Amino acid sequence: MQATIYDVAGIGIGPFNLGFAALAESLPLKSIYFEQRPAFNWHPGMMIENTTLQVPFIADLVSAVDIRNKFSFLNYLQQHARLYQFCIKESFHITRKEYNDYCNWVIGQLPDCHFSHRAETVSYNAAGGYYEITVHDMIQRQIKTYAAKKLLVGVGTSPALPAFAQQCTKECVFHSSEYLRRKKYIPDHTTVTIVGSGQSAAEVFYDLLQLIDTKHLKLNWITDAERFYPMENSKLTFELTSPDYLHHFYGLPAHKKEEVLDRQYMLYKGINQELIDAIYDTLYLKQIHDGRAPAVNIQANCHVSRITGSKKEGFELALYHNELEQPFELHSNIVILCTGYKYEVPGFLDEIGNRICKDEQGRLAAAKNFAVDRNGNEVFISNGAIYSHGFLTPDLGMGPYRNATILNSILGTTHYRLDKRIAFQEFGIPGLKQQTVYEHAVS
Structure with missing residues (x-):
């Protein structure tokens, strides 16, 4: 019996690959998705009560490219008889708990999503022209x-x-991703130090402030930052989240991209003003x-260079102002x-390393359609670009646009019409068509 050859195999089921599966569900594609975790649980260590997403609800899995899709957040509300209540609440930002529930509602309708399935290796069958995934x-x-013609890698960050x-x-010294699991073990009459200045640090500090x-x-x-930066949320700045700016940024030289990213810290690592x-x-x-005054010490401009000590005696943080x-x-x-968090090239891609494009730093080098293979239309990444x-x-609002771009590339046709001009401002030189100078691969 001939084994099934899937059109697409997705590795990892986070919000991005889940959004791809939701958009692909109604298309003539045979797809399958694998996730090593036993269930979908988005950042469980930071599921602090009443914490919200930093993007509005419209940045769900599908709405940005297919507003009528049955997997939209608004349809989720309607199916749960909460649409009117949500409207009365008058808030664009939903809690992480509700977003997590929404994603699980979508998963419940996608039988091709398989949890507790860990991808071990990926190889290429040259005779058949497909990839083999050992799971x-x-x-x-x-x-x-499993065999698939295309791969979608969405393993997320660590x-x-x-x-x-x-x-x-x-x-006693742990990452914020472990916060809720370890919070209950924090003893009374103790000193807690939070290191960092982004949204997660602020949420942890505020949560402990209640105790x-x-x-x-x-x-x-x-x-270490100069101050506790708020997230920039002016309307003209929000235009930097548009397809216009994505295309502008993609066309910049590699060295310039590094400079620009360093200056855009507060655009994606700032704290909600509220x-x-x-x-x-x-x-x-x-x-x-x-x-x-409360027993708090809030300090910017302080670099941590060393931590020494033990659970019994406590820890000394060596800092530099x-x-x-x-x-x-x-x-x-x-x-x-x-x-x-950091993105690492997943080890299961090692066997097809000769088919994968990387930049000079060893990072996956994504083409404009988010493909990282040398043919430019076989292996795609849903993060890490x-x-x-x-x-x-890494922005949730970018997920639908990227997934629609990848699906259009896989289908070989413009199934999803993607807006390319929505910003009022120019990001390049008016009237000058920007040349894409980013090299797809150097290795």
Whole structure:
């Protein structure tokens, strides 16, 4: 019996690959998707009560390119008899919990999504012209092989731990992705230090601030950044999230892209203004209520170079004040590292390394259609293209546009009409067609 050859196999089922599966569901494509986790649970360690997405609800899995799609967030609300309540609530931003529920609602309608299935290796069958994916089915405890003409790699990112924390006990010095799992073990009468200045750091600090009196905590909030930047959300700045800017950025020279990304820090790593306000207001009200300043220490311009100590004795953080140019130390019992995430080339691509394009730094080099194979239309990535396509890459709102671009490429036709001009401002030189100078691959 001839084994099934799928049109597309997706590896990883996060929001981006899930959005692809949702858009592809009604198309004449035979697809299958694998995820090593037992179920979809989006950033469970940071599912803090009432925390919201930083993008509006319209940045769901499908609406940006197919507003009538049955997998839209608005249809999810309607199917759960909450549409009118949501409208009355008058908020564009939904909680992470509701977003997670929405994604699971979509998954429940997509039988081709397989969890507890870990991709081990990918090879290329030259005679058949397809890829073979070796998958460990952790439910049946079997190794299975699947064949597909195209691959969609969406394995996401992993916590970025700074070098100074590599040798520390993970029980007391841990990444924010572990926060909720470890929060209940934070003892009373202890000092907690949060390192970082982005949204995650602010959410952790604010959450612990609610417990500062009942658990008698002392909180340090430390960042290397010059200040605690709010996320830039003016309307003209929002045009940088448009297809116009994506095409402009893609056409820049590689060295210029690195410079631009360094300057765009507050566009995608800033803190919601409402959260900054809530933190300040809480501190102010606690000071009035208690008659003294809360037991908090908030410091920018402080670089952490080393952490030493133990669970029993606590930890000493060696810091350097960037403006005063002086070292100093802080003592802490718990250190929470809100230091972001990193993308790594997945190991299962090693066997097809000769078919994959990389840049000089060894990063996957994505073409304009997000393909990373040398033929430009076989292996696609749904994340990890920040150095080719810009800061929009990890943005949830970018997912539908990218997925529609990939689907158009796979289908060989413009099934999804994608707006290319929506911004009022020019990002290049008016009247001059920008030449794409980004090299697809150097290796």
